[in-house]
Amino acid sequence: MPVRIGAPRDEIRAACASTSKPKTSYKRMGQQFIAGGSAGLVEICLMHPLDVIKTRFQLQGSAASTTQYRSISHCFTTMYRTEGFMSFYKGILPPIFAEMPKRAVKFFCFERYQDMLAGDNPKTPLIYAIAGMGTGLTEAVVINPFERVKVQLQSETNIRLKEQESTFSKARAIVKKDGFGSRGLNRGLTATLGRHGVWNCVYFGLFHSAKAHLPKTESKTQQTVQTLSLGLVSGTLASIANIPYDVAKSRIQGPEIKLADGRFKYRGAHQAMLLVAREEGVRALYKGLLPKLMRLGPSGAIMMYVYQTFSDYLARRFP
Numbered sequence: 001m002p003v004r005i006g007a008p009r010d011e012i013r014a015a016c017a018s019t020s021k022p023k024t025s026y027k028r029m030g031q032q033f034i035a036g037g038s039a040g041l042v043e044i045c046l047m048h049p050l051d052v053i054k055t056r057f058q059l060q061g062s063a064a065s066t067t068q069y070r071s072i073s074h075c076f077t078t079m080y081r082t083e084g085f086m087s088f089y090k091g092i093l094p095p096i097f098a099e100m101p102k103r104a105v106k107f108f109c110f111e112r113y114q115d116m117l118a119g120d121n122p123k124t125p126l127i128y129a130i131a132g133m134g135t136g137l138t139e140a141v142v143i144n145p146f147e148r149v150k151v152q153l154q155s156e157t158n159i160r161l162k163e164q165e166s167t168f169s170k171a172r173a174i175v176k177k178d179g180f181g182s183r184g185l186n187r188g189l190t191a192t193l194g195r196h197g198v199w200n201c202v203y204f205g206l207f208h209s210a211k212a213h214l215p216k217t218e219s220k221t222q223q224t225v226q227t228l229s230l231g232l233v234s235g236t237l238a239s240i241a242n243i244p245y246d247v248a249k250s251r252i253q254g255p256e257i258k259l260a261d262g263r264f265k266y267r268g269a270h271q272a273m274l275l276v277a278r279e280e281g282v283r284a285l286y287k288g289l290l291p292k293l294m295r296l297g298p299s300g301a302i303m304m305y306v307y308q309t310f311s312d313y314l315a316r317r318f319p
Contacts (some may be wrong), residue, residue: 001267003236012193016225022307024111024115029108029111029112029316030313030314031311031318032107032108032111032311032317033104033107033108033126034104034218034310034314035107035110035306035307035308035310035311036103036104036105036106036107036307037100037101037104038100038101038103038105038210038306038307038310039103039107039302039303039304039306039307040099040100040101040104040106040119040303041096041099041100041103042302042303043099043103043299043302043303043306044092044095044096044099044297046302047295047296047298047299047302048088048092048095049088049089050291050292050294050295051089051095051154051295052079052087052088052089052154053072053075053079053088053288053291054090054246054288054291054292054295055151055154055155055250055254055288056069056075056079056154056155056157056288057075057287057288057291058246058247058250058251058287058288059155059250059251059254059255060287067157067158071113072290072291072294076088076191080207082157083157083158083159083160083161084160084161084162086160086161086162087160087161088290089161090153090156090161090164090282091149091151091152091153091154091156091167094146094147094149094150094167095146095150096155097146100141101142101143101144102143103303103307105135105138105139105142106136106139106200107134107307107311109134109135109139110132110135110200111139112133113130113131113134113135113210114127114128115241115264117131119131123208123212125205125208125209128205128207128208128209129201129202129204129205129222130201130202131204132201132202132203132204132205132306133197133198133200135200135204136193136195136196136197136198136199136200136201137193137196137197139196139200140189140192140193140195140196140197141189141193143192143196144186144188144189144192145171145180145185145186147188147192147249147253148174148186148187148188148253149167149170149171149174149183149185149255151249151250152170152174152253152254152255153165153170155254155255156273160231171185173251187252187253188248188249188252188253188269190268190269190270191245191246191248191249191252191268191269191272192249193269194245194248194269195240195242195245195246195249196242198238198241198242198245199238199239199242199296201238201240202234202237202238202242203234203235203238203300204234206230206233206234206237206238207230207231207234207300207304210230210233210234211226211230212276214226214230216284224305227301227305227308228301228304228305229301230304231300231301231302231303231304231305232297232298232300232301233300234300234304235292235296235297235298235299235300235301235303236296236297237298238300239289239292239293239296239297240289240293242293242294243285243286243288243289244273244286244300245269245273245290246274246292247272247273247276247284247285247287247288248266248269248270248272248276249269249271250288251266251276252264252266252267252268252269252272263314273285
């Protein structure tokens with residue numbers, strides 16, 4: 001709305017308000033939060049077995065790992081033979097308890113951060129990337145205790161699920177022994193911050209930047225294909241970028257290994273990465289990459305599709 005010279009202050013404010021972006025309502029924020037949680041539940045139920053396989057591979061090479069897997073198929077068959085089918089769902093309760101709030105936090109925070117960074121200006125790839133990194137750092141703080149318990153459960157070999165210590169018992173044991181801090185339930189926080197910060201930075205940065213350059217279409221089929229394809233590519237590249245932090249996290253949060261002087265062998269994210277590279281070679285920082293890609297590539301597609309579909313449904317159903 002054009003403003004005439006010398007116009008009253010109220011008229012200037014009204015003109016500015018008419019050109020600024022509408023603020024997101026609290027109802028819409030709630031819908032985004034629910035949609036994000038739903039996306040997390042669907043994704044974890046479908047993809048958890050591959051997360052177990054990934055963790056097993058990442059723990060190989062540490063003194064605490066006694067079983068050596070030659071390939072993904074060998075890992076699957078060995079676990080099935082020695083631990084039973086349900087072993088592929090070891091440690092699933094912590095992700096279920098964590099994934100719904102984690103994904104809810106992920107999408108809710110991303111929407112808020114990108115709006116805050118952009119203001120009334122157009123959103124750029126840099127804004128998407130920074131908002132994604134902020135999102136990852138936020139969710140890492142929320143889910144790190146769950147990750148600690150999950151990795152502990154997933155690392156236990158040759159034990160059937162029904163014979164395994166419960167999620168709550170494992171959490172209580174960790175807290176009783178080492179407390180809630182950096183030696184206990186929040187052990188490995190720096191590695192979790194790195195893993196999620198990098199993943200979300202790449203994922204959201206690529207997805208939304210590429211989507212902005214795609215031709216607009218009214219076809220639901222083409223929209224679905226675009227969302228799934230971009231989600232798959234973004235999730236795959238983000239997983240390649242962050243896996244060294246993932247390996248470090250598994251080593252830090254897995255079975256504890258102490259040195260002769262009483263210190264933990266794996267302590268901080270970068271110390272763990274340097275130690276793994278020195279002792280096992282740089283390629284060891286990419287252990288578990290294939291099962292990680294098999295999980296998080298499709299997960300990137302599933303997660304974004306479920307989020308956008310359910311978010312749009314809620315917006316239409318409860319305008």
